């Protein structure tokens with residue numbers, strides 16, 4: 001039977017974190033740091049996060065990002081000043097096929 005590969009995260013005291021792809025049967029608590037060769041410890045928390053869907057993960061990243069670097073609105077967004085309900089919202093809309 002095929003041995004599935006999985007990505008594991010390790011933390012080197014000197015260099016910080018790195019990922020290693022290993023067959024699941026060879027996943028160990030420790031690995032050699034690819035940069036300095038020191039022993040690195042496996043981080044057990046992160047892999048569980050990868051079981052959530054990509055969309056949920058992206059949303060969580062966005063939420064985290066907005067906490068640290070919120071996007072500040074300095075002007076009224078263009079959509080607000082665009083033509084009213086009868087005007088084209090986007091130039092490409094005029095090229096849509098009409099029935």
Ligand SMILES: [Zn+2]
Nearest residue numbers: 012015033036
């Ligand atoms: Zn290292």
